[in-house]
Amino acid sequence: MARHHYWFSACLVCVLASTGSxxxxxxxxxxxxxxIGTAVRPSQFSExxxxxxxxxxxxxxxxxxALKWWVVRPDRHTYDFRAGDKVVRFAQAHQMQVRxxxxxxxxxxxxxxxxxHFTSRQLSHFLRDHISRVMKHYGDQVFAxxxxxxxxxxxxxxxxxxxxxxxxxxxxxxxxxxxEQVFRWAHKACPGALLFYNEAEGETVNRKSxxxxxxxxxxxxxxxxxxxxxxxxxxxxxxxxxxxxTASISANIARLAALGIQVHITEFDVSVPVDSSGLASRDDxxxxxxxxxxxxxxxxxxxxxxxxxxxxxxDRYSWIRSHSRGTRGQAxxxxxxxxxxxxxxxVLSELSAGRVLSYPRSVHPSx
Numbered sequence: 001m002a003r004h005h006y007w008f009s010a011c012l013v014c015v016l017a018s019t020g021s022x023x024x025x026x027x028x029x030x031x032x033x034x035x036i037g038t039a040v041r042p043s044q045f046s047e048x049x050x051x052x053x054x055x056x057x058x059x060x061x062x063x064x065x066a067l068k069w070w071v072v073r074p075d076r077h078t079y080d081f082r083a084g085d086k087v088v089r090f091a092q093a094h095q096m097q098v099r100x101x102x103x104x105x106x107x108x109x110x111x112x113x114x115x116x117h118f119t120s121r122q123l124s125h126f127l128r129d130h131i132s133r134v135m136k137h138y139g140d141q142v143f144a145x146x147x148x149x150x151x152x153x154x155x156x157x158x159x160x161x162x163x164x165x166x167x168x169x170x171x172x173x174x175x176x177x178x179x180e181q182v183f184r185w186a187h188k189a190c191p192g193a194l195l196f197y198n199e200a201e202g203e204t205v206n207r208k209s210x211x212x213x214x215x216x217x218x219x220x221x222x223x224x225x226x227x228x229x230x231x232x233x234x235x236x237x238x239x240x241x242x243x244x245x246t247a248s249i250s251a252n253i254a255r256l257a258a259l260g261i262q263v264h265i266t267e268f269d270v271s272v273p274v275d276s277s278g279l280a281s282r283d284d285x286x287x288x289x290x291x292x293x294x295x296x297x298x299x300x301x302x303x304x305x306x307x308x309x310x311x312x313x314x315d316r317y318s319w320i321r322s323h324s325r326g327t328r329g330q331a332x333x334x335x336x337x338x339x340x341x342x343x344x345x346x347v348l349s350e351l352s353a354g355r356v357l358s359y360p361r362s363v364h365p366s367x
Contacts, residue, residue, distance in 0.1 A: 025057045025333075025344070028351035029308075032300065035060040035097060036351065037309035039267065041317060042066055042086035049338045054313065055094040062099035062266075062309060063087045070110045072134060076126075081137055088141050099264075099309070100138065102146035102198060103131050104182050106161025114162060123162065124169040128185050135189040144194035146230055146266065147186045148179050152199060156211025176215050180224050187225035198230035198266055204248035205255075213255060220259050229256050230266035233295060234311070236328070237272040237288045246294035250301060257304020264307040265299055268292075269331035270343065271320045278321060280330045288330075289342035296350040308347075314338055 029036035037060030044050045054061070065071055066083035074080055091098045104127065113126070135145065153159050158175065163182075165172035171181060179197070186195050197216065202209040212229060219226045231253070235245075253263045270291045272284040280288075299305035312318050314334040321329040333344040 023348065023352070025348055025351060026059050028348055028354075029059060032351050032354045034300065034305075034351070035264075035307035035309075036347075037061055037097070037099065037307060038313040039064045039101075039309065039311045040087060040090075041312075042083050042090070044317060045086065045090055050314070050317075051090075053334060053338050054090075055096075057313070058096065060097040060099060060307060060309060061087060061091050062101050064101075064312070065108075067100055067134065068102065068105070068108045069113065069130070070108050073110055073113070073130065075110075076112055076116075079133055079137075081134075084138070088138065092141070098138075098142045099266075099307075100134075100142040100145040100193075101266075102149035103134065103186060104147060104151075104163055105149040106151070106159055106163060109162060118167075120167045120170040123167070127163060127169055127182065131182060131185045132189040135186060135193065139190065140192055142193065144196060144228070144264070145186060145190075146198035147183055147195045149198045150200055151176075151179055151197075152202070152208055152211055154201060154208060156208045176218070179215070180219060183219070183224055183226050194227040194262065195225055196228040196230045196262075196264060196266075197226060198232065200232040200234060200267075203231045203233055203235075203252065204245060205252050209252050213252075213259075216256065216259055216261060220261070226261065228262035228264060230264045232267035232311075233265050233269070234267055235270045235291060235295075237270050237284060237291055242287070242290050242294050245291075246298050249295060250298040253298060253302040253305050257302055261304070262307075263299075263302070263305045264309065265295065265305070266307075266309050267311040268295065268309060269311045269318065269320060271324065271328040271331040273327065274321075274329040276326075278315075278326070278329050278336075285330070285342050289346040292333075292343040293346035293350055296347050300350060300353070 025036050036058055038058050040061045041064055063084060066087055071083055072080055088098055151159055158164055160166055163169055164178055169178055171177040183195055199212055202212050256263050270288045272280045272288050274280050299308055310332060313332050315330050315332050316336040318331055320331045335341055
C-alpha cells in the first residue's frame with residue numbers, strides 16, 4: 001500500500017509539472033470568480049513550507065480555533081485577540097480574505113462560562129458583549145462570519161446548549177428566536193459583514209437541510225439579517241455514492257441560493273481508510289479525488305455558491321486521524337510533505353474550467 005501511495009504521488013507531481021508550475025488553486029479560483037480558502041493554525045505560520053503553500057494556493061483563510069470562545073475568552077473579564085490577529089496579519093500580507101469562525105457555538109466554550117451557573121440574563125449580556133467586542137475589533141478586516149455554528153441535531157431539531165436552553169439567553173420557549181437574536185446583534189455590531197449560519201451534515205437534501213432551509217426562509221421573509229449558509233462537507237470516502245451525493249448537494253445549494261443568500265463550503269475534507277503508517281490505498285485516493293471534483297463542480301454550477309474552503313490543507317495537520325483513532329486520514333489536498341495529491345489536481349481542474357460570478361454584498365477574490 002505504501003509503495004502504491006508514493007508511486008501515485010510521484011506521477012501526480014509529473015503531471016502537475018507538465019501543466020505549468022504557474023497554475024495554482026488561487027489563480028484558477030481568481031479567474032473563475034470564486035474564493036478558495038482553508039482553515040489555518042497560526043502556530044504553524046513560522047513553518048516555511050506551511051506558510052508558502054498557504055499563501056500560494058489560497059485567496060481566503062479562516063482560523064480553526066483562534067476565534068473560538070475558549071481562545072478569545074480565557075476568563076470572564078479578558079479578551080485575547082493575539083492568535084486571531086496573527087491570522088489577519090498573515091492574510092493582509094498575502095492579499096487574502098478572512099472568514100471569522102465562530103461567534104456562537106454550544107461546544108468549545110471555556111469552563112468559567114459553562115460551569116459558572118450564570119442566569120439567562122447574565123448569559124445574554126455575555127453573548128451580546130462578546131459578539132460586539134469581537135466583531136468591532138476586526139471590523140472590515142473580516143468580511144464574513146459564522147455567526148451561529150451547529151445549532152441543529154441530525155433530525156433538524158435545536159440542540160440543547162448553554163445559549164439555547166441550558167439555561168439559554170431567555171428565548172428557549174421561542175424556537176429559533178435565540179439564533180435570530182444573535183444575528184441581529186451581529187448585524188448591529190458590524191453592518192458591513194456577511195453573516196452565515198454554519199452547519200454539519202446538512203450538505204445534501206435531508207431532514208437537517210430541510211430545517212436549515214425553513215429557518216433561513218423564515219428569517220429572510222421577516223427581515224432577519226442573514227446573508228448565507230455554510231455547508232461544512234466533512235465527508236467520509238467509501239461511505240457514499242458520489243454521483244447521487246453530488247446531485248443532492250447541487251440541489252440543496254440551488255434551493256438555498258434561491259432564497260437570496262450565498263452558500264459557502266466551509267469545512268471540506270474527505271477522509272479515507274489508512275493503514276498503520278497513516279497511508280491510504282491508490283484506489284481510495286482516486287475515489288477521494290472524484291468526491292472533491294464532484295463537490296467543487298456542484299458549487300461552481302450554482303452562482304449562489306461563492307466560496308470553497310477546506311478544513312486545513314495538509315495531512316500533516318488534520319483533525320481526522322486523532323478523531324478516528326488512526327483508522328482514517330489523508331483527508332486533504334496536500335500530503336504530509338506538502339506534495340499535491342490527486343484531490344488537488346481534481347479541484348484545480350474544476351476551477352480551471354472556470355465561471356464568472358457576480359458577488360452581491362460580497363468581497364471579490366484578490367487579483
